[in-house]
Amino acid sequence: MGMEKWSGKLYRAEQVRRGERLVAVQQALDMYQLMERAGAAVFQVLEQGFTRQQHVLVCCGGGNNGGDGYVVARLAREAGFPVTLWQQGDGAKLHGDAARARDAWLAAGGQILPAGKAIPASIEVVIDALLGTGLKGEVRPEGQRLIAMINRIALPVIAIDIPSGLCADTGKVLGKAVKAQSTVTFIGSKLGLWTGQAAGYVGRIQFAGLQVADAFEQLEPPSAWLIQAPDVALSLPPRQRDAHKGDHGRILLAGGDLGMGGAIRLAAEAAARTGAGLVAALTQPDNVLSIAAARPEIMALGWQASGQTVAEHRLQWADVLVLGPGLGQSSWSQVLYNVLAKTQKSHVVDADGLNLLARSPDYKNNRIITPHPGEAARLLACSVQEVEADRFRAARVLQQQYGGVVVLKGAGTLVDDGNRCWVCPAGNPGMATGGMGDVLSGIIGALLGQGLSLVAAARCGVWIHSTAADRCAAEGERGMLASDLFPHIRQLVNPR
Structure with a gap:
């Protein structure tokens, strides 16, 4: 995680601003x-x-983020780095702590330059202290x-607190944002x-608690949590020596309309590789032979x-x-959905199951839904843009409207049960295939079958799926197939 051991708790920007002021008062700290x-x-x-010969450009804005930049500039200059400091706007108008940091930089012999029209060729690293949270x-x-100038030169950038232009509460780019190599x-x-x-x-996100993080966490409840490996391991203890297949869940997966048999096959095999005791697939009759031939452990049954x-x-x-992988939206799909969706058993609804749910919305607390932003x-x-503009809000509204647990997929997949929200830090662009x-819904279904609660199955399933994909990506992101995850899934559901 970078510089310090970190709890995995996440906060809104206003919580951090409020909390740091309270901690400063508590500990008699000057801000x-x-x-x-x-x-x-x-x-x-x-x-x-970086080495001390490398030329540093510090770009400062008008607030306290700029003040942090002045401190970095002063320390770097004192350590022997060549430092150029650009002030966006009028540096004379800085006030409070930022003005104090500016004056300390000037007293140490530093110069303040206005932002130039081009970044000098000698610059080798940029410190982004333009806009804070x-x-x-x-x-x-x-x-x-x-x-835009910073991004064009493609030099390493260290962002202070958050890359300038990124919304601290939603991850949305507010017009344009700095592309950082590292964010502290x-x-x-x-x-x-x-x-x-x-x-x-x-x-790379690095965390610095500034010696007050523990006190801050006592004052402010988190707004969300990161899903972390130790949490997943706790949900997957070693199996009893006398276990049998009936102990680990009978999973029914329904879907695979004409031309989409691969989806139900992938979901079913994912369930088996995640440790389900018995796996059955209900699908179009044309798919049965290919599923049985490729993976005889799956009990494939044709359905009319x-x-x-x-x-x-x-x-x-x-x-x-598990209802939805390759289900389609034909009359066959609609009838199968109508027969199965009314179940009182724990279930996962994915893919076209979600599109059919959108046509006839209902509220259920025995269900996990796993939409991507379009669904x-x-x-x-x-619109998709509205979903992506505030993914935390979208996940919570989905949960309030549909019940159960929501898995909002995408970069930084969210899991929301209506009380808490978790974020998955794993995953990569190779997963866009x-x-x-389908593999994710099979994983989650298998975890439900092994006795995990809805929210634990969703959290663990998302993390296992994304972490398996990250292990695959060691061989390259492009060309990764969903089925490439299977050997890694098996390793991850058996934590050492």
Whole structure:
């Protein structure tokens, strides 16, 4: 996680601002001392990653984020780095702690230059201290110009607290944002660093508690939590030596309309590889032979729309239902959905199951839904842009409207049960390929079958799926297939 051991708790920007003021009062700290500590933490990252011959450009804005930049500039100059400091706007108008940091930089012999029209060729690393977590509306045109200039040169950038232009609460880019190689965030990690568009801007996130993080966490309840490996391991203890297949869940997966047999096969095999005791697939008759030939452990059964009792009998047999992989939206799909969706058993609804749910919305507390942003937009009757503009809000509204547990997929997948929200830090762009969602729904279904609660199955399933994909990505992101995850899934569900 970077510089310090970190709890995995996430906060809104306003919580951190309020909490740091309260902690400063509690500990009789001058707020300028926290600014000095913040600057020192960023300087430490600079010193660890670069040699003292490398020329540093520090870009400062008009607020306390700029003040942090002045501290970094002063420490770097004192350590022997060549440092150029650009002040966006009028440096004479800085006030409070930022003005104090500016004066300390000048007293140490530093110079303040206005932002130039081009970044000098001698610059080798940039410190982004332009805009902090207080940014609300879109970045102003002059700020956008400077951010575009920084991004164009593609040099390593260390962002202070958050890349300038990124919303600290949502991860949305507010017009234009700095693409950082590293982001050093302070006191409480910000929600917006971990989901949505943030993935393309934050680089490596490092945490600096500034010696007050523990006290801060006593004052402010988290707004969300990161899903972490130890939490997953606790949910997957070693199996009893006398266990049998009936102990680990009978999973029924329904879907695979004509031309989409691969989806139900992937979901079913994912369930088996995640440790389900018995796996059955209810699908179009044309798919049965190929599933049975490729993976004989899956009990594939062909289903016709007239065979309602067959579907009900299979559902009665099952402990858990996964409804939707390759289901389609034909009359066959609609009948199968109608027969199965009314179940009182724990179930996962994915893919076209979600599109059919959007047509006939209902509220259930025995269900996990796993929409990607497009499906979420249909479920909420809004645009994909609205979903992505505030993913935390979208996940919570989905849960309030549909019940159960919501898994909002995407960069920084969210899991929301209506009380708490978790963010998955794992995953990569190689996952943007057909079948990945089907594998996830199979994993979650298998975890439900092994006795995990809805929310634990969702959290663990998302983490296992994304972490398996990260292990696959060691061989390259492009060309990764959903089925490439299977050997890694098996390793991850057997934590050592």
